[in-house]
Amino acid sequence: MDQAEGRPASGGALLRQRVTDAITEAAFVELAETGYARMSMEAVARRAGVGKAALYRRWPSKQAMLTELIRDRVTGTLPPTPATGALHTDLRELLASIRRQLANPLLARIGAGLLAEASHDGALAEVLHTGVAAPRRAAAQAMLRSAIDRGELPPGLDTELAADLLIAPLAFRMLVMRAGSDDEYLDALANATEAALKAAVAK
Amino acid sequence: MDQAEGRPASGGALLRQRVTDAITEAAFVELAETGYARMSMEAVARRAGVGKAALYRRWPSKQAMLTELIRDRVTGTLPPTPATGALHTDLRELLASIRRQLANPLLARIGAGLLAEASHDGALAEVLHTGVAAPRRAAAQAMLRSAIDRGELPPGLDTELAADLLIAPLAFRMLVMRAGSDDEYLDALANATEAALKAAVAK
Amino acid sequence: MDQAEGRPASGGALLRQRVTDAITEAAFVELAETGYARMSMEAVARRAGVGKAALYRRWPSKQAMLTELIRDRVTGTLPPTPATGALHTDLRELLASIRRQLANPLLARIGAGLLAEASHDGALAEVLHTGVAAPRRAAAQAMLRSAIDRGELPPGLDTELAADLLIAPLAFRMLVMRAGSDDEYLDALANATEAALKAAVAK
Amino acid sequence: MDQAEGRPASGGALLRQRVTDAITEAAFVELAETGYARMSMEAVARRAGVGKAALYRRWPSKQAMLTELIRDRVTGTLPPTPATGALHTDLRELLASIRRQLANPLLARIGAGLLAEASHDGALAEVLHTGVAAPRRAAAQAMLRSAIDRGELPPGLDTELAADLLIAPLAFRMLVMRAGSDDEYLDALANATEAALKAAVAK
DNA sequence: TTCTAATCGAGACGGTACGTCCCGTCTTGCC
DNA sequence: GGCAAGACGGGACGTACCGTCTCGATTAGAA
Numbered sequence: 001m002d003q004a005e006g007r008p009a010s011g012g013a014l015l016r017q018r019v020t021d022a023i024t025e026a027a028f029v030e031l032a033e034t035g036y037a038r039m040s041m042e043a044v045a046r047r048a049g050v051g052k053a054a055l056y057r058r059w060p061s062k063q064a065m066l067t068e069l070i071r072d073r074v075t076g077t078l079p080p081t082p083a084t085g086a087l088h089t090d091l092r093e094l095l096a097s098i099r100r101q102l103a104n105p106l107l108a109r110i111g112a113g114l115l116a117e118a119s120h121d122g123a124l125a126e127v128l129h130t131g132v133a134a135p136r137r138a139a140a141q142a143m144l145r146s147a148i149d150r151g152e153l154p155p156g157l158d159t160e161l162a163a164d165l166l167i168a169p170l171a172f173r174m175l176v177m178r179a180g181s182d183d184e185y186l187d188a189l190a191n192a193t194e195a196a197l198k199a200a201v202a203k
Numbered sequence: 204m205d206q207a208e209g210r211p212a213s214g215g216a217l218l219r220q221r222v223t224d225a226i227t228e229a230a231f232v233e234l235a236e237t238g239y240a241r242m243s244m245e246a247v248a249r250r251a252g253v254g255k256a257a258l259y260r261r262w263p264s265k266q267a268m269l270t271e272l273i274r275d276r277v278t279g280t281l282p283p284t285p286a287t288g289a290l291h292t293d294l295r296e297l298l299a300s301i302r303r304q305l306a307n308p309l310l311a312r313i314g315a316g317l318l319a320e321a322s323h324d325g326a327l328a329e330v331l332h333t334g335v336a337a338p339r340r341a342a343a344q345a346m347l348r349s350a351i352d353r354g355e356l357p358p359g360l361d362t363e364l365a366a367d368l369l370i371a372p373l374a375f376r377m378l379v380m381r382a383g384s385d386d387e388y389l390d391a392l393a394n395a396t397e398a399a400l401k402a403a404v405a406k
Numbered sequence: 407m408d409q410a411e412g413r414p415a416s417g418g419a420l421l422r423q424r425v426t427d428a429i430t431e432a433a434f435v436e437l438a439e440t441g442y443a444r445m446s447m448e449a450v451a452r453r454a455g456v457g458k459a460a461l462y463r464r465w466p467s468k469q470a471m472l473t474e475l476i477r478d479r480v481t482g483t484l485p486p487t488p489a490t491g492a493l494h495t496d497l498r499e500l501l502a503s504i505r506r507q508l509a510n511p512l513l514a515r516i517g518a519g520l521l522a523e524a525s526h527d528g529a530l531a532e533v534l535h536t537g538v539a540a541p542r543r544a545a546a547q548a549m550l551r552s553a554i555d556r557g558e559l560p561p562g563l564d565t566e567l568a569a570d571l572l573i574a575p576l577a578f579r580m581l582v583m584r585a586g587s588d589d590e591y592l593d594a595l596a597n598a599t600e601a602a603l604k605a606a607v608a609k
Numbered sequence: 610m611d612q613a614e615g616r617p618a619s620g621g622a623l624l625r626q627r628v629t630d631a632i633t634e635a636a637f638v639e640l641a642e643t644g645y646a647r648m649s650m651e652a653v654a655r656r657a658g659v660g661k662a663a664l665y666r667r668w669p670s671k672q673a674m675l676t677e678l679i680r681d682r683v684t685g686t687l688p689p690t691p692a693t694g695a696l697h698t699d700l701r702e703l704l705a706s707i708r709r710q711l712a713n714p715l716l717a718r719i720g721a722g723l724l725a726e727a728s729h730d731g732a733l734a735e736v737l738h739t740g741v742a743a744p745r746r747a748a749a750q751a752m753l754r755s756a757i758d759r760g761e762l763p764p765g766l767d768t769e770l771a772a773d774l775l776i777a778p779l780a781f782r783m784l785v786m787r788a789g790s791d792d793e794y795l796d797a798l799a800n801a802t803e804a805a806l807k808a809a810v811a812k
Numbered sequence: 813t814t815c816t817a818a819t820c821g822a823g824a825c826g827g828t829a830c831g832t833c834c835c836g837t838c839t840t841g842c843c
Numbered sequence: 844g845g846c847a848a849g850a851c852g853g854g855a856c857g858t859a860c861c862g863t864c865t866c867g868a869t870t871a872g873a874a
Binding site: 035036037038075099108109112113114115116117118119120125158161164165167168169171172173175176177178185188189191192193194196197198199200201 | 238239240241242252311312315316317318319320321322323336361364367368370371372374375376378379380381388392394395396398399400401402403404405
């Protein structure tokens with residue numbers, strides 16, 4: 001799944017970067033146009049001006065290609081963890097950051113398909129979990145720990161639950177309900193979430 | 204899309220209920236086994252012991268069939284709105300009810316696929332919104348209004364936001380993160396949500 | 407294959423003649439329009455304003471229906487055997503008669519299909535042989551016997567061969583080659599055939 | 610319809626001869642077993658061990674495939690024109706040659722179907738006319754011209770009519786009547802035909 | 813610089829599923 | 844019981860992709 005580089009072998013040749021790039025580019029365009037499930041390898045190859053074999057030389061299957069492409073695109077673009085020095089402003093900033101990320105048009109088009117595929121494709125599920133969800137949860141939890149250190153939140157805070165409270169309402173609204181959220185909504189949500197966090201102590 | 208009943212004037216022939224039932228049954232089994240996107244009409248027909256034409260006589264396409272099947276299965280199974288007389292117990296009961304619904308194994312298998320398909324299929328999106336989401340939100344909001352009437356929540360409550368706070372954390376966790384939730388999680392979540400609701404006043 | 411009439415049975419009812427007629431009429435129109443092999447029972451029923459079952463109540467299959475229809479239409483329409491009192495004029499008249507029959511537009515459309523079907527359908531082959539070919543050969547042979555009696559042809563004439571010589575050139579030309587034949591052609595053919603017949607003595 | 614050879618400019622892929630051969634082989638077996646009209650592309654593909662797409666890559670439809678297959682099989686197998694130096698022996702030899710060709714078991718099975726299809730399919734009609742009928746008529750007419758040059762036939766011979774007289778009786782008997790013909794029949798037919806030819810002068 | 817082997821574009825390959833049409837049978841309710 | 848209408852199981856039609864394979868024509872590392 002990662003043979004896109006390398007091969008110092010004997011008389012051989014390497015997979016050419018230009019080709020890989022053309023495929024990647026074409027694949028994201030196709031993804032955006034037709035969605036995760038409907039995208040066809042033939043269309044990607046055609047758009048990239050490339051033979052189908054060039055795709056299958058790089059990835060063993062359509063799923064694997066998409067999984068890797070998603071991973072590479074999505075990983076490493078983690079926005080900075082808010083650190084304003086106060087829980088309420090940190091919170092408000094985190095919500096704005098989440099909104100910004102979820103408003104990405106590609107994500108809007110293929111996000112749901114990604115989650116659907118992940119139910120059947122362990123590799124993709126893993127990518128999404130460790131590449132997307134985990135770092136964001138970790139950032140949120142770091143933010144919460146700062147607040148605990150500052151005394152803004154009780155030391156007994158259940159950070160697992162707290163991360164859900166922080167992320168879920170906005171993520172669910174945008175990803176699943178496909179509803180928008182204006183600044184007022186975020187303000188109100190920040191207030192409510194702050195209250196929730198203060199009550200989120202483990203038993 | 205709903206011609207399974209009704210009479211085209213005179214002398215005509217009706218779609219037979221037994222066949223419709225066999226197809227419906229087979230379709231759900233296939234859905235559970237292979238998921239929303241991978242399911243094949245041929246497999247459904249084969250399993251139902253039916254010709255492919257019997258499917259296409261009822262629905263114009265695979266998408267239409269699935270959309271209608273989902274609608275019929277999912278609509279009308281609305282659990283009762285909690286009405287214990289106290290916000291906290293209502294809340295706890297609603298969370299338990301949501302967990303029960305989301306634990307449905309069929310839903311677990313095809314829920315994500317459904318959401319993915321809905322991004323590209325307006326009819327399905329509509330079905331999911333008006334058939335699934337809207338009644339549940341309405342029930343949650345009715346519950347909240349009772350609490351307002353009893354003075355447990357402020358009259359200025361933003362019920363739109365409040366519904367998100369009620370439903371999203373658990374739904375997101377189970378549907379998207381595919382994580383479980385034990386009774387302790389629900390207890391703690393109920394506490395935190397109650398606090399959030401009390402702070403969820405519109406600006 | 408012959409149940410189109412009859413059935414004085416117990417409390418039953420008879421197949422209605424009006425329906426049979428409508429089907430027959432429609433079948434010939436469809437035959438003429440789409441040919442023997444392409445004709446569809448659904449189209450016949452539709453055109454006749456009749457249920458498909460009405461067809462299958464009368465005939466066990468598409469082939470059987472066509473076979474019987476062809477038989478009924480084609481049998482009994484035998485033109486009179488020429489008897490002018492002289493071989494040459496008899497001959498010329500017979501050729502004109504053959505040309506007239508083969509110029510039938512329905513025959514032109516479905517004749518070849520009929521022959522093709524007959525290769526795979528013994529019943530149809532039988533119908534065509536005993537209903538169409540045999541009586542015409544018999545008439546030709548009667549004509550030849552008159553000529554022998556008059557001394558215009560030798561008594562040792564091979565009437566089997568002679569019938570081929572009489573019928574085949576024109577029939578092959580029109581039926582298989584789908585070529586026309588004007589009066590001059592028929593005149594010349596009559597001359598040549600007369601010469602051939604005089605030489606057609608069995609060894 | 611003929612792209613089985615040739616190169617589409619550069620880098621492309623060719624239809625593989627082995628596959629084409631397997632399909633051709635399978636198609637003729639199926640043709641012989643089930644006839645022209647009943648033959649199915651799925652059965653051909655199955656028997657050839659080939660995907661249906663391999664067929665449709667070569668020919669746009671079932672009809673086109675059969676038309677081309679027939680053309681290729683039937684064209685170029687023209688037997689030599691008799692040239693014994695005497696009309697009577699030429700004639701006898703030509704009849705024997707016709708009998709030999711029409712006794713081909715494949716032809717016996719699908720010949721009629723071919724003619725039937727030709728009524729509805731101009732391409733096939735053309736193939737049969739220019740590929741099968743025309744060269745044979747031309748050969749017969751060449752044979753007749755030699756006889757004229759030798760003085761065995763009158764210079765005013767109507768060669769169009771003469772070709773009919775030569776070919777039709779035997780062809781009609783075998784192809785349409787599906788009757789056999791022994792050597793005695795051919796001897797007698799040769800005698801009669803020779804007499805007919807001598808009388809076949811244009812008006 | 814020449815050799816040489818893997819990569820390249822193109823697209824054919826065996827398959828599977830799509831949605832359509834027709835076969836011959838069966839079902840429904842009316843006459 | 845026949846009738847019109849048309850649903851039924853089945854099977855072939857011709858199309859679109861899947862992932863693999865084949866073909867000459869590059870192309871770049873090793874000699």
